[in-house]
Amino acid sequence: MDFASQQVGPTIEPPKGGFEQLQKHCSSLYPTDHEPYRCIKPAKSFWSEGGIDPLDFIYIYKNPGNSDNVPRHWHYIGFGLSDIKGYTKFRQWHESVREVNPIYEKMTQPLPELYPTPPADVKMNGFGFELTARIKCNSDKEWNSEPPVWPQCILQNLARYVFQSRNTFGVGDHVAWHSPLDSESEDGDSSRIEHILMTLDPELKEIDTTLGPVKFIQIVGVCKEExxxxxxxxxxxxxxKMKTRPETGGPMLITDMRRCETIFELKPEMYEEHLEAIERWGSDMAQISNKHKTSYRKPDWFSRVESGWVDEPNDMNDQDQCYAMDVISEVVNQEDDYPVRTPSRMSLGSESALKIENADLYDVRYHEQIYILLSYESARILPVMLKGRLMHKRSFSFQSFKGDSQVTFLPEGSSQKALxxxxxxxxxxxxxxxxxxSNELCEQIYEKIKLDFDTRAGDQHRPKLPK
Incomplete structure (x- = not known):
């Protein structure tokens, strides 16, 4: 929709750049294709018609590859996380007219704030990024057939999370999907590619539009070990590491859903290098978005754990296994419902710590104990949190999917400002x-968790911790 055509009263100059600039930038990669091979558009608009797909368009190009270990592949590019239609400027105009024009105010309703409002001196184009994907074509039949649908679904799901949570994706983030990405595969084979890492699209990279900069964040499918x-x-x-082998994506990091080996299986010496780097540097993962609950009084679910009966609490997803961590602390009154449920065990991790706005406007309350309930996916992070972060004097946070609460663990000796x-x-x-x-508590928790996970080693879904 052209917002300018909907205006009543004083006119404003419609925003320049935006979608047109992004289109031109993307088409420059494919000069022989005047249009994308496919342009996918939702049946209903997300913002005006109650549709469920936030991306206004998904362009699909056929990339023929080249001789530098880049195979032919489908290139998916989403549009809608940046403000491609000038919605923010139209909303500002709309609200300003409602303030001074009583007739217009009665005729209209306030518009929702789809995108973050940047500071006055900062240019920001929507959320400031778009999502892309590169999917390998493994045969002439695939190349001459319709592009797969599942990448579109994943891009829309990730975009939906961004709009609902107001959290953004960036280079270095990851998504634990816990299901083959091509769940709609017709051959019946289950792919090992079940998770997502994020990087800058190697060709699109970043563009500075009239409305502000936009980064193109490419999703890369990986195995659980990666x-x-x-x-x-x-x-x-x-x-x-994955760029060094064509089997794991090559220089363009192209996702191959038929890949059967991890980078460490292809190059075992890389795993030894990986272990040495962990010991020296620790983990850069600063926080994870997932399900957790806290209470300053002993909750019913903890009493069941004490009695040896561990079941699925009603407020956790039915596919999430739970791990109760007995640590003494305080309460965060979290909502029982979570907006992102597809897939049900999805979690998101970031190498950038969450900033809670206006927290310093509230009083600090100190407490004597806490009970923390983590989903199983969150519990899988505990070894990394303890060994890779806290033991290296670096903090770690669990963030709610809504982005409205955060639990931060701060180690003894940390230089970070703390309450x-x-x-x-x-x-x-x-x-x-x-x-x-404390250092002592960190060691105690790690040994307890290590023992607990080791006793469950027969369960293939549970991780084995490093010695």
């Missing part, structure tokens, strides 16, 4: 909970 390695160290290191200390180890300010972890 995801775990990225969590243990960082996403950049694992992707650089907690050895004398006051548990503090809450607004919806930000901080927990102080």
């Amino acid at each position: 995801l775990q390695a990225a969590r243990e160290l960082n996403v950049r290191n694992i992707l650089e 907690v200390s050895a004398e006051h180890p548990f503090a809450k300010q607004s919806h930000w909970l901080q927990i102080y972890v």
Whole structure:
């Protein structure tokens, strides 16, 4: 929709650049194709018609590849996370007219704030990024057939999370998907590619539009072992390793859903290098978005754990296995419902710490105990949190999917400014909970968790911890 055509009253100059600039930038990669091979558009608009797909368009190009280990592949480019239609400027005009024109105010309704409002001196184009994907074509039949549908679904799901949570994706982030990305595969084979790492699209990179800069963030499908390695160290290191082999994506990091081997199986010496880097540097993963609950009184679910009966709490997803962590601290009154449920065990990790706005406007409350309930996916992160972050004097945070609460563990000796200390180890300010972890407590928790996971080693879905 052209917002300018909907205006009543004083006119404004419609925003220039935006979608047209992004289109021109993308088409410059494919000069022989005047139009994308396919342009996917939702049946209903997300913002005006109640549709469920936030991306206004998904362009699909056929990339023929080249002789430099770049195979032919489908190139998916989403549009809608940046403000391609000038919605923000139209909304500002709309609200300003409603303030001064009573007739217009009665005729219209306030418009929702789809995109973040940047500071007055900052140019920001929507969320400031778009998502892309590169999917390998493994045969002439695939190349001459319709492009697969599943990448569109994943891009829309990730975009939906961004609009619902107001959290953004960037280089170095990851998504634990816990299901083959091509769940709609017709051949019946189950792919090992079940998770996502994020990097800058190697060709589109970043463009500075009239409305502000836009980065193109490429999703890269990986195996669970590669995801775990990225969590243990960082996403950049694992992707650089994957670039060295055509089987794992090559220089363009093209996702091959038929890939049967991880980078560490193809080059075992890389795993030894990986372990040495973990020991030296620790993990860059600063926080993860997933399900968790906290309480300052002993909750029913913890009483069941104490009695030896561990079941699925009603407020956790039916596919999430739960791990109860007995740590003493405070309460965060979290909502029981979570907006992102597709797939049901999805979690998101970032190498950038979450900033809670206006937390310093609230008083600090100190408490004596806390009970923390983590989903199984969150519990899988505990070894990385302890060994890769806290033991290296670096903090770690669990963030709610809504982005409205955060639990931060701060280690003894951390240089980060904190509300907690050895004398006051548990503090809450607004919806930000901080927990102080001494060196001794960190070692105790790690050994307890290591023992617990080792006793469950027969369960193939549970991780084995490093010695």
